Amino acid sequence: MELMATIADDLKLLGDKTRLTMLALLQQREWCVCEFVEIFNMSQPSISQHMRKLKTAHLVKEDRRGQWVYYSLNIKDKPHIQAVLSSLPAPADIVRKMGREESIVVCDPETSSCAL
Amino acid sequence: MELMATIADDLKLLGDKTRLTMLALLQQREWCVCEFVEIFNMSQPSISQHMRKLKTAHLVKEDRRGQWVYYSLNIKDKPHIQAVLSSLPAPADIVRKMGREESIVVCDPETSSCAL
DNA sequence: TTAGTATATAAGCATGTACTTATATGGAAA
DNA sequence: TTTCCATATAAGTACATGCTTATATACTAA
Numbered sequence: 001m002e003l004m005a006t007i008a009d010d011l012k013l014l015g016d017k018t019r020l021t022m023l024a025l026l027q028q029r030e031w032c033v034c035e036f037v038e039i040f041n042m043s044q045p046s047i048s049q050h051m052r053k054l055k056t057a058h059l060v061k062e063d064r065r066g067q068w069v070y071y072s073l074n075i076k077d078k079p080h081i082q083a084v085l086s087s088l089p090a091p092a093d094i095v096r097k098m099g100r101e102e103s104i105v106v107c108d109p110e111t112s113s114c115a116l
Numbered sequence: 117m118e119l120m121a122t123i124a125d126d127l128k129l130l131g132d133k134t135r136l137t138m139l140a141l142l143q144q145r146e147w148c149v150c151e152f153v154e155i156f157n158m159s160q161p162s163i164s165q166h167m168r169k170l171k172t173a174h175l176v177k178e179d180r181r182g183q184w185v186y187y188s189l190n191i192k193d194k195p196h197i198q199a200v201l202s203s204l205p206a207p208a209d210i211v212r213k214m215g216r217e218e219s220i221v222v223c224d225p226e227t228s229s230c231a232l
Numbered sequence: 233t234t235a236g237t238a239t240a241t242a243a244g245c246a247t248g249t250a251c252t253t254a255t256a257t258g259g260a261a262a
Numbered sequence: 263t264t265t266c267c268a269t270a271t272a273a274g275t276a277c278a279t280g281c282t283t284a285t286a287t288a289c290t291a292a
Contacts (some may be wrong), residue, residue, distance in 0.1 A: 004140070004205075005251090008130070009131070011131040012132070014127045014131070016128070017278090018280090020124045024120070032238090032240065033239060033240095042281090045240075045281085045284095049240060049280080051282090053238095064288085066238090067239080068239085068289095080200055082203075083126065084199055084200035087199045088123065088196070094120065103278080107238090149268070159270080161272095162250075164269060165271090178244080183259050183266095183267065184268065185268080197270080224262070
């Protein structure tokens with residue numbers, strides 16, 4: 001039953017508060033690394049390493065646009081992950097409770113800056 | 117958002133092949149430790165330690181009857197766990213693939229033996 | 233090219249995990 | 263009681279995890 005092992009490995013990735021929240025937020029829209037750094041109030045390498053794990057497990061897709069890398073969900077073929085994410089609070093509610101009333105991070109191609 | 121942390125901690129427990137399978141099997145019926153020892157082909161302390169984690173997280177209840185301890189699911193108030201378990205293969209299919217065609221472990225109060 | 237920004241990777245460290253073996257506890261039978 | 267069986271706990275160990283700091287890479291703009 002290596003299927004159970006595969007599912008367990010996926011769930012292990014969701015067994016971290018940061019990654020679980022990331023996936024929850026990605027249900028709403030794509031996010032770039034600099035936004036996650038801001039909203040999670042964590043170091044950039046830490047965020048980057050979490051995203052690498054999610055990407056390696058094929059739970060997210062990455063899309064580089066200019067100097068920014070945007071991540072989006074990639075769980076169409078993973079009902080167990082969908083099941084978990086569906087049972088979580090709505091992304092907007094999570095964002096609301098994460099310190100900022102709303103995400104006001106801007107990755108602006110005009111000014112080429114990622115700032116509040 | 118400590119709710120997310122709580123859910124993540126629950127999911128962390130499901131992020132282990134053995135515990136995930138245990139919970140999947142417990143959907144079908146209650147199981148005693150000696151049955152798990154047989155079907156998982158693992159040491160008794162290892163099984164016992166997994167059950168303690170599940171019990172500490174209130175994901176299972178224990179019921180001692182004679183010298184045996186039976187465990188059953190306790191996730192009525194945990195929709196995220198229910199969501200995961202619902203997405204898994206049926207318990208009978210899991211058992212079928214675990215080496216024995218069916219569980220023929222017997223915890224027999226008459227002979228007071230737990231054997232095949 | 234050079235400088236600046238965004239992201240990724242590497243290495244180190246503290247902590248957590250899942251097993252092992254050995255031993256303790258709890259209950260049933262003699 | 264003593265013995266046996268089922269289960270729990272303790273201690274040790276190998277490995278995994280999540281962070282940190284430092285550095286490398288990728289891209290943009292001047």
